[in-house]
Amino acid sequence: MNVLLMVFSVMISSWALLNILYVHFRESFERRGFKLYYGLVLVYKRSKKIRQSSIVRKISYVSILLFILALIFFYYSMILGLMARAGLVSNVARPMLLIPGVNIVGDHLFYFILMIIIAAIIHEFAHAYTARSYNIRVKSLGFAIVLFIPLAFTEIDEEDAAKSPRKARIATLAAGPASNFILGLLFMYLFILAVSPTTLVIEQVLPGSLADKYGLKPGSILLSINGTPATRDVLRHYLEINNNTYLVLTIINPSGAMENITIYKPANTSLLGVYLWVGPNIVLVKLFGAWFSIVLTKLLYWGMIVNVGLALVNAAPLFISDGGRIAYELLGSRIGHMINFLSLLILVLAVAGP
Template structure:
């Protein structure tokens, strides 16, 4: 039987091909390439007038530069650790770690995809607005802006005046390039705190996500989606509490054990008796934290993950070739600008971008992304 995600993928590809065949190129503000849609807005903004607002935004731009440098260093640090764990000193766990691409139905479930796409939309909008306001604060007008859709991933862009960009100092250019990274880093830190805070206050049991066939849990009638709220009458709110209660009841270890699990499933509370015969080391379930407001936790954690990921990848010097044009990261533009005054500086920047892209591609892994 063909899985549902295969039909969804086929329909998705067919829709993109139909759109490309109908428009094929540029029609008014809309440009369509295979799996890439660009919509340019009639958006033009002059530089800010001298004053307190412009000075405050320039101060933010100055702070953004070291934050972007720290983000780039963190990208290389994480990449180096992953590279060593995968290729130089691999272990069973480290060989599976890496950068996970968003593939609906494969790495991201459809119920989680909506939160990730919302987070991506917010993150890129804030990112591009940060570029725009810092550019205007240093005397660079914005000539156009717009939105794009890369396959199913939403994004945004602003286009500063090219002649004005050439005229400003290198420090001002660095401020413009770094502003988006700093904004995403700030959002990532904010939502990291919110994730921890909400996790402590909204924890509402231990959710079963998979049951091993033929295991004691399977024989007892446990199913994915059930939420364990008590073990032998002891309430459990967090995964840590649930694991401790299960260990005390004998769920871990080779000996026989009998326990009563109170589970919530489809709004009904049930008590299930689980018998683990001697010789079974575990019950055979995989669990995650359950929350009283799951959609809020999913969105907040997606904002945390997406903003940190966008900050690190954008801070690194990268260039991605796309149909009709290429996309260069903020770190790539900053590096190219910094090296342009040296002989063969642009070639050196291109070489660094290529090596960084190869490093990133070598660490791609296909693993499920699971939000709370």
């Protein structure tokens, strides 16, 4: 919580400083494409000439297929979530609303925001380059920060878009979710390669706990417990032993040295007092060190989560989403409204509640 308060304080102070600088150097900011609205919304917008590309146009057909896959996966995930909520299926991961500061905390918040920015930029560039490949003029590209939430946007010429074939408009809209979907799958593949099922990272040590007492440090990589490869199940097994026992933990400490730490666990203690994160592949640790390997796994994880999440939400017909606009293009206003409302209802029912 102290870390979050510190981060929040830095953000508020930085935003206040930005407001002061903008008031005094407004012309300089606006010459460079920056505008601050009501002291709360920072917008950067620049005109950018994008050349037409036949290669991008050919790729756009693949984008439409990827968009359809993302849409199918959205409905599959939501319906599975509804079935799990109703008790019809078990052992299924239900859709979850990610809330910074609530279920995204610590340094994960930094990686989450970083990947949001990267994903949004790629999403908008995909829209822009696909639009130009169909001879639709792109007026500008830019980004905005609204109450510390980063957004990106592409401003296309609406008259050009209206005159273009329906296929061109659909391909332009589909390009954004498709780019995030393929990027999310790439991050997923790399994440699977980068992590190991038999290592664990100690993210946080609770004050006064067994781990704190015996000197375990955040950023350590747990390799084995009493000679058994470290997994959550193995750790839980030893902690649940209802006798006085010893745990011999083999770790790689934050400095990169390997060491054994012996912990005496009393019979009445079943908690080590640590928060754990999936461990990196030991080959990765040997090549790049403990710190970089842990950072890389977090970047890959949030790259996967953010890009797949943005792809699914944008592919879904949700009124203002890319999928929502495609629904209107294909089905017209009346049926488009119905499909958008139904999709939004499914999403809310799948995500809301305990």
